[in-house]
């Protein structure tokens with residue numbers, strides 16, 4: 001039986017060559033030539049004031065949270081339907097987490113729920129662009145500016161995706177990318193912090209470099225570097241940056257290839273959707289997504305469980321994720337849910353992600369589509 005994995009880490013062919021070059025250069029710690037190339041590429045692509053590579057998407061979020069200068073009692077509004085890292089970053093700073101509901105069509109944070117959750121203690125709104133599809137940034141940026149709140153974008157899944165023709169990750173003060181092996185572009189473990197307000201650049205560089213002004217020293221702006229602030233080590237090694245460079249060189253190709261796979265799933269499953277058996281992802285008109293994910297929604301949890309077992313028996317790995325954070329042990333401890341959970345739990349229980357990766361074979365997509373059709377046809381008899 002042919003096996004179709006859920007994910008294969010992206011590989012373009014030049015990774016080994018660049019890693020050898022990094023070794024030969026005699027410089028394998030952080031902030032060498034490959035890191036510079038990757039940051040410059042991402043600054044040009046996104047238009048962010050500064051892009052700093054980090055050791056993970058999680059660490060990019062932690063850098064952003066630290067730069068928000070959270071004080072005891074400050075509240076951060078975020079979706080409950082997200083990865084633990086989004087919440088951890090702010091909980092580590094001592095913030096109170098205020099989880100809110102999502103819009104069921106995109107699984108993204110609901111602007112109305114954000115506005116309802118704002119109190120005099122609210123300091124930050126942190127949005128998550130789920131599946132590389134942008135949140136409703138027109139409304140959310142308006143809310144943030146009307147209430148004088150900081151805006152952080154967890155754009156871990158949204159590299160190369162736009163909202164109103166502008167890259168996701170460039171709307172708030174900070175955007176956070178992930179280059180984990182499950183993301184569209186990878187370096188094994190890694191990420192990047194996008195800084196969109198130049199006022200934060202110097203402090204960000206210091207926090208990232210163990211609290212020192214070594215970045216300014218390396219640019220010749222100071223003659224020695226000293227301990228300036230509390231910080232940590234968020235620099236990825238050049239070996240990882242070399243891997244990422246091989247991916248960024250193929251930036252458009254990777255995106256187009258994923259979009260083709262996404263569209264093939266969409267077309268193949270359209271009949272089942274029209275027949276009301278499943279639901280397909282919704283891409284709002286303002287959004288140009290990056291095919292980070294292809295998911296379907298089944299009727300309910302029981303149907304999802306049966307379908308994923310059916311697919312597993314055919315060698316196809318489909319997965320789901322995100323037990324809503326507000327109902328998780330740490331979520332109960334560090335936060336609260338504001339308003340009513342109309343969609344978070346219900347929708348998360350029926351979402352099933354299909355295999356999606358760079359270079360996914362179109363015949364394999366057809367096998368997955370046929371298997372899903374077979375499941376629903378059998379069920380009808």
Ligand SMILES: *Cc1c(COP(=O)(O)O)cnc(C)c1O
Pocket residue numbers: 056057058059082083085086128154156157177178179180189190191
């Ligand atoms: C992947 C991901 C992260 C974490 O990124 P890492 O690079 O794995 O640390 C954070 N938030 C979201 C929404 C993600 O998908």
